[in-house]
Amino acid sequence: MNIYTKTGDKGQTSLIGGRVYKDDVRVDAYGSIDELNSFVGQAVQQLANQKELAEELLNIQHELFDCGSDLAFAREDHPYKVNEDMVKALEKSIDAYMKEAPEIERFILPGGTGAAASLHICRTIARRCERLVVTVQKEHKINEQVLHYLNRLSDYFFAAARVVNAREGVKDVEYIRSAKVFRTGKKADV
Numbered sequence: 001m002n003i004y005t006k007t008g009d010k011g012q013t014s015l016i017g018g019r020v021y022k023d024d025v026r027v028d029a030y031g032s033i034d035e036l037n038s039f040v041g042q043a044v045q046q047l048a049n050q051k052e053l054a055e056e057l058l059n060i061q062h063e064l065f066d067c068g069s070d071l072a073f074a075r076e077d078h079p080y081k082v083n084e085d086m087v088k089a090l091e092k093s094i095d096a097y098m099k100e101a102p103e104i105e106r107f108i109l110p111g112g113t114g115a116a117a118s119l120h121i122c123r124t125i126a127r128r129c130e131r132l133v134v135t136v137q138k139e140h141k142i143n144e145q146v147l148h149y150l151n152r153l154s155d156y157f158f159a160a161a162r163v164v165n166a167r168e169g170v171k172d173v174e175y176i177r178s179a180k181v182f183r184t185g186k187k188a189d190v
Contacts, residue, residue, distance in 0.1 A: 025139055029132040030068035033150075036125040037064040043122060046115035050167065053160065056093065060153070067129075067150065070143040071136060080143040087145065090152040097159035101166045106178035112165035119164060123157035126150055 040061050047054040066081035110120030130150040136142055165172055 025132065025136045026071050029129065029136050030071045032125065032129045032132055033064050033068045033071070036122060036129055037061050037068075039118065039122050039125060040064065043115060043118040046118055047164070050115075050164065053164070057160075060156075063149070067146045070146050071133070080145065082143055082145040082149050084145060084148075087148045087152050090149070090156045094152070094156050094159045097156075097163040101159065101162035102172075104162070104172070104182050105180045107175040107181060108162075108172040109175055110161070111173045112161070112170045113168050116161040116164045116168075116170070119157045119161035123154045123161065126154035126157060130154065 040057055044054045044057045044061075047057070063082070063086055066086075070080050070082050110124075111117050130147065133142065133147050133150060137144075137147065162172060
């Protein structure tokens with residue numbers, strides 16, 4: 001089987017139910033989601049000693065494929081794959097990881113362990129994907145759960161990066177010019 005079809009040689013590609021130019025906002029969005037998925041795969045490989053988190057990330061890779069699939073429809077009469085339960089699952093993990101990681105008061109820089117740095121790369125790409133989906137939403141009807149999912153996903157990667165550092169005994173790198181910007185949940189002295 002050949003993997004090349006030559007059907008895109010004139011600058012167009014297929015969506016499900018139609019053809020568009022390769023610079024179509026939908027193609028840009030799901031292409032960036034594919035890029036994110038590749039970086040998640042890299043992070044999985046760096047988490048061999050954290051099997052549960054690696055398995056969670058593998059599931060996220062499947063969900064990212066679902067996001068791309070939902071954006072790849074030219075027709076509006078199809079069932080969507082991304083749903084609210086997927087968003088809630090991310091929220092549950094975010095809450096658990098933020099409880100496990102040390103309190104945060106200041107902005108932090110991406111880094112720490114190699115795995116945490118990779119997760120921060122995933123976080124920033126997820127934010128770009130979210131911005132691109134907002135652009136798609138201005139021009140096309142979309143599954144809004146994709147937007148919700150990507151928004152939570154960037155928060156998930158932040159929380160996961162912090163918990164990876166905490167589990168490895170590596171402190172987050174605080175931005176040295178940051179004021180205390182996060183509330184710790186404790187009452188401040190007045």
